[in-house]
Amino acid sequence: MKFVDEAWIDVAAGDGGNGCASFRHEKFKEFGGPDGGDGGRGGHVWALADENLNTLVDYRYTRRFEAQRGEHGRGSDQYGAKGQDVVLRMPVGTVISDADTGEVLCELLHPGQKVLIARGGEGGRGNLHFKSSTNRAPRQKTPGQPGERRRLKLELKLLADVGLLGMPNAGKSTLIAAVSNARPKIADYPFTTLHPNLGVVRVGPEKSFVIADVPGLIEGAAEGAGLGHQFLRHLQRTRLLLHIVDAAPFDDSVDPVAQARAIVAELKKYDPALAAKPRWLVLNKVDMLPPEQRAQRVRDIVRRLRFKGPVFEISALTREGCERLMQQVYEYVARERAAAAPAPVDPRFDPAALPGTAPTAG
Numbered sequence: 001m002k003f004v005d006e007a008w009i010d011v012a013a014g015d016g017g018n019g020c021a022s023f024r025h026e027k028f029k030e031f032g033g034p035d036g037g038d039g040g041r042g043g044h045v046w047a048l049a050d051e052n053l054n055t056l057v058d059y060r061y062t063r064r065f066e067a068q069r070g071e072h073g074r075g076s077d078q079y080g081a082k083g084q085d086v087v088l089r090m091p092v093g094t095v096i097s098d099a100d101t102g103e104v105l106c107e108l109l110h111p112g113q114k115v116l117i118a119r120g121g122e123g124g125r126g127n128l129h130f131k132s133s134t135n136r137a138p139r140q141k142t143p144g145q146p147g148e149r150r151r152l153k154l155e156l157k158l159l160a161d162v163g164l165l166g167m168p169n170a171g172k173s174t175l176i177a178a179v180s181n182a183r184p185k186i187a188d189y190p191f192t193t194l195h196p197n198l199g200v201v202r203v204g205p206e207k208s209f210v211i212a213d214v215p216g217l218i219e220g221a222a223e224g225a226g227l228g229h230q231f232l233r234h235l236q237r238t239r240l241l242l243h244i245v246d247a248a249p250f251d252d253s254v255d256p257v258a259q260a261r262a263i264v265a266e267l268k269k270y271d272p273a274l275a276a277k278p279r280w281l282v283l284n285k286v287d288m289l290p291p292e293q294r295a296q297r298v299r300d301i302v303r304r305l306r307f308k309g310p311v312f313e314i315s316a317l318t319r320e321g322c323e324r325l326m327q328q329v330y331e332y333v334a335r336e337r338a339a340a341a342p343a344p345v346d347p348r349f350d351p352a353a354l355p356g357t358a359p360t361a362g
């Protein structure tokens, strides 16, 4: 399932340092020549495609990036130092455009691709360059040029790493709302979610993954019951499924184990490959279980399901256990990403054909 992650940032390259007007002062020499050095170039701002990143969520926290200005030139032929560059790491697949004009500047397509997004100002010239046969003592110097400033829009189309699976009302949307930036509709009636929702879960700086909330599945979905199972195709490219089970159904006649089994049966009917995907059992609504019965009820469900994989007890409502679950999901996803083959390079990509993308020597 495709999802667009967006961010707006302001970038400012460094201004160039000013050139200097100065004259040599030496003992016993009345007229020293000009010795004012040039200002240094301001730092550039670059975008760098990093295969280890997969969302732009970090750019929602820090939105302004400034490269260092160039140093001013000084006397005694001293040139100002260059300002330091800033390199912004972004996921492969990020499209960078000018937020004001809408013009697409570039698309980061291969890991390691580096693109100049704001050019540092050139340094000014010192008076040592202005010496001529007619002017031995020039006072001219030029100021540094301003660094480029732009407002950029970053866009990334991405795929969900993790899918939520479960009966209507199990609490899938409540969970995604508790842990991610997604704000789906939540209600105490089945089939509240009619369309898949995606959210970005951030567990730390540059540590995030994408989670998909799909409409609830019921027994007979393969034959079209409820909303059917067409939504399951959105889960096919995920790396992990979280099977959300309501561990404390309001109606006592509802058995969480039977509900969980029905989901697995539908999954198998839809696509055995999907059923074979890594799946963790997430028992939700544990806040509704009487504390003295909780451990026993959980053990019972797991034993009767003969579930062998990881089991989590959470309350999407009170958020108990949610953070720990997301940490573990992140670690799992990060390991899977590292093991996956690097993304293939798009042969259509030609940096020269795109405006503003030709990396210049920095």
Ligand SMILES: Nc1nc2c(ncn2[C@@H]2O[C@H](COP(=O)(O)OP(=O)(O)OP(=O)(O)O)[C@@H](O)[C@H]2O)c(=O)[nH]1
Binding pocket: 166, 167, 168, 169, 170, 171, 172, 173, 174, 175, 185, 186, 187, 188, 189, 190, 191, 192, 193, 194, 214, 215, 216, 217, 284, 285, 286, 287, 288, 314, 315, 316, 317, 318
């Ligand atoms: N007590 C309690 N209630 C919860 C918990 N999680 C969800 N709920 C409630 O359960 C109801 C259904 O939650 P949703 O998140 O809409 O369920 P869903 O799985 O997305 O349902 P569909 O979109 O219909 O498939 C809502 O009234 C939630 O407030 C929980 O951990 N504890």
Ligand SMILES: [Mg+2]
Binding pocket: 172, 173, 174, 184, 185, 186, 192, 193, 213, 214, 215, 216
């Ligand atoms: Mg829902």
